[in-house]
Amino acid sequence: MSDLIDRGATAPLAISADWSELRDWFALLKPRVMTLVVFTGLVGMLVAPGHIHPVLGAAAIFCIALGAGAAGCINMWYDRDIDAVMRRTARRPIPAGRIAPEAALSFGVILSGLSVMLMGLATNWAAGAWLAGSILFYVFIYTMWLKRRTPQNIVIGGAAGAFPPIIGWVAVTGSVDVLPLILFAIVFAWTxxxxxxxxxxxxxxxxxxxxxxxxxxxxxxxxxxxxxxxxxxxxxxxxxxxxxxxxxxxxxxxxxxxxxxxxxxxxxxxxxxxxxxxxxxxxxxxxxxxxxxxxxxxxxxxxxxxxxxxxxxxxxxx
Known part of the structure; x- marks a missing residue:
């Protein structure tokens, strides 16, 4: 009987610990940034001419969210040293020691590949290529090259966050037109x-x-x-x-x-x-x-x- 009571008492603690770990993995995806990215990508899809099946449209939005989250995860892996000394980022999962850097990198790389592959299969490979380009730009151009080297990091790196309206448009049409390029320019200048x-x-x-x-x-x-x-x-x-x-x-x-x-x-x-x-x-x-x-x-x-x-x-x- 006492054994059952002990196990019953520790069960809520175990559930709480599991939920806390899930929150940490989700935090690696930078959900606040992801929300804005998903929204601009959705609008790019909604204003595009033509039609996309709602299920495939939902899959495309999921891919944009997954790709943005994957890029954010790799960014957190690379920036773990500077995150540790900044007050507003010190409690992030990697610098706080709750998630191992190697695990976070693997998570980000796997999600990146999954998002691009699923986008290509669900919509078209042009949209998949634009999504891959946005991830690579954010990781290699902004995070690894610009952020620590130049005060123009945000100016040039802003292109990474400006891709989603184009991706959403291309998911429907398979090509780029004037309006999504203007939306890209708006986000680029806004950043x-x-x-x-x-x-x-x-x-x-x-x-x-x-x-x-x-x-x-x-x-x-x-x-x-x-x-x-x-x-x-x-x-x-x-x-x-x-x-x-x-x-x-x-x-x-x-x-x-x-x-x-x-x-x-x-x-x-x-x-x-x-x-x-x-x-x-x-x-x-x-x-x-x-x-x-x-x-x-x-x-x-x-x-x-x-x-x-x-x-x-x-x-x-x-």
Whole structure:
């Protein structure tokens, strides 16, 4: 009887431990980043001309999620040394010692191959090739080459996160057209002000880890100026689908509003009370708000495009 009681008492602990380990493996896939990647890929698929069977469409989205997660996993394996000295990443599974680096690398490589193979079989091999290219770009170009060498790491490396709309489009059509390239350009231009807003208030972390983010190399004042410049490029770029007749006035209205909102936040970042070096005197409140709004901006822009396309398909708008 006592043996049964002991086993019953330890069972919840065992279940809790198993669930904790599963959470750690899932955390390796960078689920927050994956969410945005999946969403932009889904919109690329929804606005593409033609038709894809819902089951195959779901498989394609799963492959995009799997590929993004696999790339994130390999990134965590490679960056485990710098993650260990940054406050916001020190508790990740690898630097915290909960998952062995070799196991994480194997996990990422296997998922990468699986995602590309499944994408090719479920949709077409052109989509599989674009997915493979996005994974390779993120791992080798951004993570292993750019991130530790240049303050332009986010600018060039931003291409990795801009591939999903193209992948979603190609999964349906088998080819690339103007609209997915514009969506690529929007995400590409969005990435620097998004991440530089984050890096302004995570400056100490990047400096401690020796990562040459723009605020560490060029200072906070130059970073604020660059956020403004890239946002000035991003705002009209977001309106381009409407100007070229690839989207309607519903999308255009959202693009104007969201672009103006991002410009407002960029101006707040530029004008925030700061010392001569551009370091905030009030804790980078404006940068934090700009970072949060940037997420809303991209999600809103892509949502508006999907809604506009749906209304046009129903004949509600032309």
């Amino acid at each position: 620097p002000p998004h991440f530089w807003s984050l890096s302004l208030w995570a400056h100490d972390d990047y400096q401690r880890a020796g990562v040459p983010m723009l605020p560490v190399v060029s200072g906070a004042k130059e970073t604020r100026r660059q956020i403004m410049l890239y946002t000035l490029v991003l705002a009209p770029l977001g309106l381009l689908p409407t100007l070229l007749g690839l989207a309607g006035w519903v999308y255009g209205a959202f693009a104007i509003s969201l672009g103006a909102g991002f410009l407002f936040h960029a101006l707040r970042v530029l004008a925030e009370p700061q010392d001569r070096k551009g370091v905030s005197l009030i804790g980078d409140v404006a940068a934090r708000n700009a970072f949060r709004f940037s997420l809303l901006h991209l999600a809103g822009l892509f949502s508006a495009l999907a809604i506009d396309h749906w209304l046009s398909a129903l004949g509600i708008i032309s």
